[in-house]
Amino acid sequence: MKTIRVALLAGALCAFGLGTARAEVNWFSDFAKAQEEAKAGHKLLLLDFTGSDWCIWCLKLHREVFSKTEFEEYARKNLVLMTVDFPHAKPLSREVRKQNYELAQRYQVEGFPTIVILSGDGRPVGLLGYVPGGPEAFINELKKLPKS
Numbered sequence: 001m002k003t004i005r006v007a008l009l010a011g012a013l014c015a016f017g018l019g020t021a022r023a024e025v026n027w028f029s030d031f032a033k034a035q036e037e038a039k040a041g042h043k044l045l046l047l048d049f050t051g052s053d054w055c056i057w058c059l060k061l062h063r064e065v066f067s068k069t070e071f072e073e074y075a076r077k078n079l080v081l082m083t084v085d086f087p088h089a090k091p092l093s094r095e096v097r098k099q100n101y102e103l104a105q106r107y108q109v110e111g112f113p114t115i116v117i118l119s120g121d122g123r124p125v126g127l128l129g130y131v132p133g134g135p136e137a138f139i140n141e142l143k144k145l146p147k148s
Contacts (some may be wrong), residue, residue, distance in 0.1 A: 071135040
């Protein structure tokens with residue numbers, strides 16, 4: 001009898017967990033694939049130039065905006081997300097490192113975080129950094145940008 005209750009309780013907890021789980025947004029690291037996805041989905045491409053393991057403002061932006069449900073929901077509908085990372089300790093492949101440096105030069109990134117927004121066809125439509133006020137303030141800045 002006790003094992004039946006434990007099994008029922010475990011099943012209920014699993015069902016509850018599955019019902020409340022949310023699908024996380026996908027962050028690309030390959031520019032060509034991200035650009036292809038943005039073009040096909042008629043979405044803007046958000047390039048997050050970051051120092052993911054050392055940059056205080058980058059970490060703050062991720063903690064206060066990018067990790068929040070409100071931003072993730074907006075991104076699923078409107079954005080393709082790409083991390084252009086310049087970590088100190090986290091290893092990157094030679095190809096990704098080369099791609100990231102080329103993108104930083106192309107978009108004249110001089111500090112972190114820098115958020116470059118591109119249209120689906122690759123044309124720059126906006127430039128942001130850390131925006132205080134959480135996901136709502138950041139999303140409001142994104143909504144001001146042209147969609148194409």
